[in-house]
Amino acid sequence: MTAKLGILISGRGSNMQALVGNAGAAYEVVVVASDQPAAAGLAWAREQDIATFALSPKGIGKAAYEAALDGALREAGAEYLALAGYMRLLSDDFVGRWRDRIVNIHPSLLPKYKGLDTHARAIEAGDAVAGCSVHLVTEELDGGAVLGQAEVPIEAGDTPDLLATRVLVEEHRLYPSVVAKWLSQ
Ligand code: GRF
Numbered sequence: 001m002t003a004k005l006g007i008l009i010s011g012r013g014s015n016m017q018a019l020v021g022n023a024g025a026a027y028e029v030v031v032v033a034s035d036q037p038a039a040a041g042l043a044w045a046r047e048q049d050i051a052t053f054a055l056s057p058k059g060i061g062k063a064a065y066e067a068a069l070d071g072a073l074r075e076a077g078a079e080y081l082a083l084a085g086y087m088r089l090l091s092d093d094f095v096g097r098w099r100d101r102i103v104n105i106h107p108s109l110l111p112k113y114k115g116l117d118t119h120a121r122a123i124e125a126g127d128a129v130a131g132c133s134v135h136l137v138t139e140e141l142d143g144g145a146v147l148g149q150a151e152v153p154i155e156a157g158d159t160p161d162l163l164a165t166r167v168l169v170e171e172h173r174l175y176p177s178v179v180a181k182w183l184s185q
Contacts, residue, residue, distance in 0.1 A: 003027040003183040006078030008069075008086040009034050013041020014168065015084035015105055015175050020048060022176030026184045031076035033069060035088050051076050057088070066094045082179060083137065092139045102137035103182065105175045107167050109149055110135060114142035119160040119167065130154050130163055132171045134178040148178035 005027045007016045013032070020029050032045035037054040045052050053072040057065035073081065083104040095102065108118035110133040122130040131151040136144035150170040154163060 004030045004077045004079045005082055006031045006033060006073045007082045007084050009039055009041040009084050010036050010087040011039055011085050013044060013084060015171055016041050018172035019082060019176050026180035030078055031073060033072060062091060066091055095137060095139050103134055104137050105171055106133050106142050109133060110142060110146050119163040123154060123158055127154055130167060132167050132174055134175055147182055148174055150174045
């Protein structure tokens with residue numbers, strides 16, 4: 001059975017594009033949703049004839065926003081969700097309704113550097129390696145079980161931007177392969 005995946009984005013959506021580009025027997029992408037109606041990734045998804053949903057929580061509040069999002073995802077047939085640069089915290093209630101069916105990609109080797117500015121923090125700490133992690137989403141920020149990781153060496157003279165660019169290449173490899181394996185079980 002091919003699993004039906006919904007993807008949540010807030011911006012350019014390069015990880016979303018990698019997931020779409022590597023869909024196959026394990027999963028198909030049935031909807032791309034965003035809290036940012038102007039997100040570049042939404043326009044790309046529309047061009048691929050993928051169903052999209054866009055709604056800003058501004059003015060309606062988080063509960064109404066999430067209720068509408070949840071309804072749209074289910075309406076589109078999504079059974080699982082992948083967060084791909086989705087920059088908003090999901091409520092405990094939303095996470096509970098999709099328990100064990102949401103994954104995220106985070107640009108660090110979790111449990112190191114949860115939250116923001118991961119590459120700057122890794123360089124600042126003098127780490128030899130950085131990387132990215134795919135993990136289950138729970139109520140704890142970047143805290144769910146890690147399903148897969150990829151390492152990227154930190155080089156002399158690295159800046160957060162240079163490192164982020166190299167890690168992103170690995171994100172695009174890691175995310176589709178981990179999601180495919182997760183949804184094949
Ligand atoms: C990536 O670095 C990802 O790890 C993080 O947000 C960024 C999203 O980039 N969660 P994109 O929108 O997928 O291009």
